[in-house]
Amino acid sequence: MQERVRISDSQVNTDLTSSIFESSKLYWILVGFLALVVLCGFTAAGYMFNRGLGVTGLNRPVMWGFFITNFVFWIGISHAGVMLSAILRLVQAEWRRPATRAAEVLTVFSLMTAMTMPLIHAGRPWRVAYWVFPYDWARGIYPNVRSALVWDPSAVFTYLTSSILFVYIALIPDFAVLRDRTTGVPHIIYSILSLGWRGSVRQWKLQIIAGILLSAIILPIFVSVHSIVSWDFGTAMSVEAWHSTVFAPYFVIGAVHSGVSAVVTVMIILRWMFHWEDYIRREHMDSLAKLLIVVATAWLFFFALEFFFGLYALEGPEVALRELQVFEAPWKWYFLTFLITSYLIPVPMWLIPSVRRNLWLMAFTTILVNVGMWFERFIIIVPGLMRKQAFVFTWGGYTPSIVEVTIITATFAMVSMLVLLFAKVVPLIPIGDAKEGMILHDEIKIGKVMVPAVMREE
Amino acid sequence: MATETINHKWGMVIDIDRCTGCQACVVACQAENNIPLNTEDRFRQRRAIEWIRVERYWEGEFPNIKARFIPILCQHCENAPCEPVCPVYATYHNNQGMNVQVYNRCVGTRYCANNCSYQVRFFNFWEPVWPESLKNQLNPDVTVRSRGIMEKCTFNIQRLRKAERVIEGQRGERITDENLKEGNFLPACVQACPTDTLIFGDWNDPSSKISNLKEKHFVDGGRGYKLLGDLGTQPNVIYLKKVDINAEHKVDAHA
Numbered sequence: 086m087q088e089r090v091r092i093s094d095s096q097v098n099t100d101l102t103s104s105i106f107e108s109s110k111l112y113w114i115l116v117g118f119l120a121l122v123v124l125c126g127f128t129a130a131g132y133m134f135n136r137g138l139g140v141t142g143l144n145r146p147v148m149w150g151f152f153i154t155n156f157v158f159w160i161g162i163s164h165a166g167v168m169l170s171a172i173l174r175l176v177q178a179e180w181r182r183p184a185t186r187a188a189e190v191l192t193v194f195s196l197m198t199a200m201t202m203p204l205i206h207a208g209r210p211w212r213v214a215y216w217v218f219p220y221d222w223a224r225g226i227y228p229n230v231r232s233a234l235v236w237d238p239s240a241v242f243t244y245l246t247s248s249i250l251f252v253y254i255a256l257i258p259d260f261a262v263l264r265d266r267t268t269g270v271p272h273i274i275y276s277i278l279s280l281g282w283r284g285s286v287r288q289w290k291l292q293i294i295a296g297i298l299l300s301a302i303i304l305p306i307f308v309s310v311h312s313i314v315s316w317d318f319g320t321a322m323s324v325e326a327w328h329s330t331v332f333a334p335y336f337v338i339g340a341v342h343s344g345v346s347a348v349v350t351v352m353i354i355l356r357w358m359f360h361w362e363d364y365i366r367r368e369h370m371d372s373l374a375k376l377l378i379v380v381a382t383a384w385l386f387f388f389a390l391e392f393f394f395g396l397y398a399l400e401g402p403e404v405a406l407r408e409l410q411v412f413e414a415p416w417k418w419y420f421l422t423f424l425i426t427s428y429l430i431p432v433p434m435w436l437i438p439s440v441r442r443n444l445w446l447m448a449f450t451t452i453l454v455n456v457g458m459w460f461e462r463f464i465i466i467v468p469g470l471m472r473k474q475a476f477v478f479t480w481g482g483y484t485p486s487i488v489e490v491t492i493i494t495a496t497f498a499m500v501s502m503l504v505l506l507f508a509k510v511v512p513l514i515p516i517g518d519a520k521e522g523m524i525l526h527d528e529i530k531i532g533k534v535m536v537p538a539v540m541r542e543e
Numbered sequence: 544m545a546t547e548t549i550n551h552k553w554g555m556v557i558d559i560d561r562c563t564g565c566q567a568c569v570v571a572c573q574a575e576n577n578i579p580l581n582t583e584d585r586f587r588q589r590r591a592i593e594w595i596r597v598e599r600y601w602e603g604e605f606p607n608i609k610a611r612f613i614p615i616l617c618q619h620c621e622n623a624p625c626e627p628v629c630p631v632y633a634t635y636h637n638n639q640g641m642n643v644q645v646y647n648r649c650v651g652t653r654y655c656a657n658n659c660s661y662q663v664r665f666f667n668f669w670e671p672v673w674p675e676s677l678k679n680q681l682n683p684d685v686t687v688r689s690r691g692i693m694e695k696c697t698f699n700i701q702r703l704r705k706a707e708r709v710i711e712g713q714r715g716e717r718i719t720d721e722n723l724k725e726g727n728f729l730p731a732c733v734q735a736c737p738t739d740t741l742i743f744g745d746w747n748d749p750s751s752k753i754s755n756l757k758e759k760h761f762v763d764g765g766r767g768y769k770l771l772g773d774l775g776t777q778p779n780v781i782y783l784k785k786v787d788i789n790a791e792h793k794v795d796a797h798a
Contacts, residue, residue, distance in 0.1 A: 137690035138651075139668035144589035146662055148653035207651040209691045216630050216650045226632050234630035234652055323624050323660040323774070470657060475771055476615070478598040479662040481589045 092363060097520055098262055101512040104359045105263065108509065112358065119502035126495020129488045130205050138208040140488045147470045147483040152206035155493050157336075157462045158343070159199030159500070160241065160314050162455075165344030166192025166248055167307040170255075171300035180372040182522045183365045186515045187355060187504075188348045189252045194503040195347075196245045198496050200238075205492060233316045240306070240313040247303045254295050257282050258517040311337045318465070325406040326469030329394050335387040342377070342384045342427070343458035346451035349373050351504065353448045355513055364514050367442040374441040381432050381454070388461075402475070409468050416468055419460050427457025551718065552640035552746040553698050554779040555733070556753045557614055560766070560786045561740040564612035568595050571735035575699060577685045579671035592665040594696040595732050611785065614740065616732070617642060617663045617696035618770060618778030625655035625664060633693065639703075640746065640779050644695055651691040660771050664695045698743075699730040720744055720751050746779065757781060 092100070133140050143150050169188035173181035204210040216228060216238075228235045260279035267275055282288060315336035318327035329335075349370065356365040395403050410416050431450040434440045441447065472480045507513070572578065572595045581591040595616040602609045619642045625634050626642065633648035634655050656664040670690040673681070681687065684701040688694050706728035710718050723729050723743070733743040744751035760767030766783040 137667070137669045139588070139590065139690075141668075143653075143668070145656065145665065146589075148656045148666065203652070207653075207691070209651055212650045212691075216652075228630050229627070229632050231627040232630040232654070233628065234654055317654075320628060321624075321654070321658045323658045475660075476598060476662065478596075478600075 092523065094520060097523075098266070098516060100361065100363065101514050101516050101519065102263065102266060104508045104512065105510065106266075109358075112505070116502060116505055119498040119505070122498035123495050123502060126492050126499070129491040129495070133205070133488050133492075134208065134210070140486060142484045142486045142489060144481055144483070146479055146481055147467060149206070149466055149470060150483055151463075151485045151489040151493055152202050154459065154462045154466050155496055156199050156202035156206070157314055157466075158455075158459050159195045159202065159496065160311060161336075161340035161343045161458060161462075162195040162347045162500075163192045163199065163244070163248075163344065164307060164311060164337070164340035165348040166190075166251070167300075167303050168341050168345055169348060170251065171303050171307065174297065174300050175304075178372070179522065180369050182518045183361075183369055183514045184348055184352060184373065185518065186252075186255065186511075186513050187351050188344075189248060189255065190504055190507055190513065191344075191348060191351055191500070192248045193245065193252055194500050194507070196241065196248065197503075198500050200241060200245070202496070203238075233313065233320045236313045237317055240310045244303075244306050244310045247299065247306055251296075251299050251303060254292060254299060255515055255518070256511055257292060258284065258289075259512050259515060262516055263511070308337055311340045324469045325400075325402045326395070326410070326465055329391050331387060331390050331394055335384075335391050338380065338384045338387055339458060339461065342380050343455050345373065345377055345380060346431075346454040346458075349377070349451040350448055350455070353444050353451075355508070356444070359508070359513075361514060364519055367444070370444065370447050371438070371441040374435040374447065377451075377454075378432055378435050381428055385428050402472075405472065406468060409472060410464055416464060419464050423457045423460035423464060425457070426453040427461060550638070550747055551703075552779070553703065554619070554640065554744065554746045554753055554781070555616075555698075556742045556744075556756045556781055556783065558740050558742065558756075558783040559611075559613055560783060561738040562597070562612045562614060563738055563740075564597050564599060564610065565737065566597055567735040567737060568614060568732035568741060569593055569597060571731040572696075574680070575682055575685070575731035576697070577671075577681050577687050579667075579669075580673065580677075588668075590666075590668045592667070592694065594663070594665070594694075613782075614732075615661060615663060615770070616780065617698075618661055618776065618780045619696075619698065621777035621779065622775060624658040624660060624774075624776060628654040628658050630654075641698055641700065642695075643697065643700065644693060646686055646688055646692050646694065649692045651693070653693065655693060660774055660776065664693055667692050667694065702728045702730065717748075718745065719748065753781075756783070 141150065141152075166189040169181055170185040174185070204213050207213060207216075216234070230236075257279055260275050261282035261284065264272060264275040264279050264282075312333035315332035318324070319329070319332045321327045352365050352369070352373075355361060392407070395407060411420055431454050434446065434450050440450075467483050471482055504513075572593070573581070576594060578592050578594065581593065585591045595614055598613045598615055600611045600613070602611055619640060621636070621640065623634075623636065623642050626636060629635075630652060631648050631650055632645070633650070634642065634644050637643050651666070653666055656662075656666060667688050667690045671687060682701075684705075706718055706723060706726060709726060710716050710722050710728075716722065727734070729743050730741075733741045742752055742756065744753035746754060746757075748754060757767065759765065760783055761781075766786070768782055768784055769778050770780070770782055772778075
């Protein structure tokens with residue numbers, strides 16, 4: 086049940102724009118540190134472009150490693166945005182309100198970061214233009230549409246475009262608030278961005294309709310993106326671990342699992358950093374954790390299915406591969422880590438109501454989930470390549486190099502930094518939405534008690 | 544001049560019974576195709592580039608031990624797993640049955656190498672370098688591949704193109720096993736093979752040696768087989784298995 090919080094409108098404006106107008110020392114130290122890590126990542130990538138991919142740990146037969154793992158991971162995180170904003174908006178879940186903006190922003194930035202990974206992975210990013218864009222430059226041929234690697238950028242670009250639109254539409258009223266509170270150059274920029282928003286009934290109506298329409302349109306894209314990412318692997322007939330038919334839904338639900346967890350983590354950090362205790366409340370954590378229990382369990386079901394499908398045919402190479410994943414060091418440790426951190430610890434904990442309302446424990450469990458989900462992608466991608474084929478002569482392992490580790494670390498720093506910097510430009514809790522939520526809250530009398538209730542949106 | 548186009552379909556027969564594991568084919572390939580030096584370091588990193596490799600398997604326990612060799616090169620599959628996954632058509636099937644790699648299209652996704660069941664695609668992890676003394680031995684007919692590019696066996700397409708030019712274009716004759724051999728147009732590995740393990744030819748020429756071998760050995764009890772044939776890749780390279788002199792003895796042991 087929703088808690089009832091009464092805060093005056095101007096107080097809401099002041100609170101939620103506080104991240105823009107005031108900033109603590111801690112904030113700048115954090116941003117500076119993250120920028121430094123990102124710089125290290127750029128340096129490492131530049132070094133790699135200069136020397137060749139030899140500086141990574143990749144080899145024959147393990148041609149894909151940390152970069153592709155990280156790509157899938159960040160695409161997974163990006164599924165938080167639509168899950169929380171679009172689906173929950175369509176089903177009118179009232180508790181979504183403070184989470185939507187953070188989720189959408191996380192979506193946009195993690196998608197942007199994810200898209201750098203294939204470029205870095207290919208080793209010569211300047212050549213990628215004619216891979217990604219369906220335009221026949223000077224060569225007289227178009228990209229090969231049979232390849233999943235062409236579907237992939239198309240899906241991801243579409244998702245990025247629609248996510249940016251989605252964020253922007255929701256931001257227009259907030260830009261107007263900022264326009265009225267700033268002077269000088271920021272005032273001009275916010276004026277342009279707010280598209281002449283005056284808060285009239287008609288404008289609100291259009292904005293809400295646009296939001297709902299976009300939610301509905303973005304849903305199929307949301308499902309397609311991670312399905313197509315899974316087909317990057319699914320279309321590989323020669324790699325044992327990769328060609329399971331259940332990959333698409335398995336990847337999508339896994340993405341939602343890690344994405345929603347990441348949103349919870351981000352919300353807790355924002356609440357602590359900008360003192361938004363009145364807006365990001367324990368009840369929101371409670372609801373998100375309940376959602377996560379369902380998502381995680383569905384994900385576990387698909388995980389079991391994938392394993393079962395793999396073993397069902399009792400093909401020699403497939404069985405050998407599963408043995409490698411589950412019983413042989415170091416993979417068995419990764420496997421155990423992944424299973425424990427992404428399901429066995431968090432879900433039983435979320436079943437306890439007091440845990441769901443404890444911010445420390447929620448931060449802990451949701452970070453665990455993402456550690457586990459990173460490992461999940463890793464143990465899908467690398468063992469399959471290590472011993473995929475009949476000739477034992479070319480089996481091999483994979484040890485990531487320091488260059489790869491640096492670049493991977495930098496991607497985490499980049500997403501965090503971009504989200505923090507974005508908080509300096511726009512409020513990360515939608516102001517209009519927060520107010521709407523308060524207005525729609527009412528108290529109804531049931532018997533002798535007053536019970537908080539929510540009016541439905543139209 | 545007669546401009547009759549003859550449709551070739553190049554292929555190879557590898558008679559494992561004749562292979563002694565001498566690695567002459569490996570060296571010849573290395574020299575012909577400007578492949579960077581495979582130092583010990585490269586092998587340790589598992590990044591050595593060998594368009595053809597001789598895999599060695601030990602059978603039995605000492606002292607009754609046998610070494611078995613199998614030369615493996617690109618199988619030039621008709622239904623190649625590497626081709627549909629390339630986003631930029633860097634690898635495709637040409638009209639002569641060959642799986643070709645266009646170096647300057649390659650962006651380096653390495654999906655083809657992942658998807659190759661035979662592990663015969665090689666990525667240039669490093670910029671290739673040759674010592675000063677070897678600079679002049681580079682083959683001018685073959686591109687030097689820079690870092691970030693996938694490469695693989697080409698069936699020495701530069702020699703075959705020359706054969707078409709010289710034999711068909713200038714002399715106006717049909718390409719046969721004999722004039723391929725006389726004019727040094729055979730792939731380097733085939734030319735170097737001292738035991739005739741590797742036999743190259745045209746599947747579309749019914750009189751070629753490989754066509755005859757295929758006819759002879761792809762019958763019941765014949766020695767012909769395709770490498771990982773059950774994958775349905777339809778290779779243009781076929782293998783003839785080793786004649787096992789202890790075959791009967793072996794059957795008894797298993798019974």
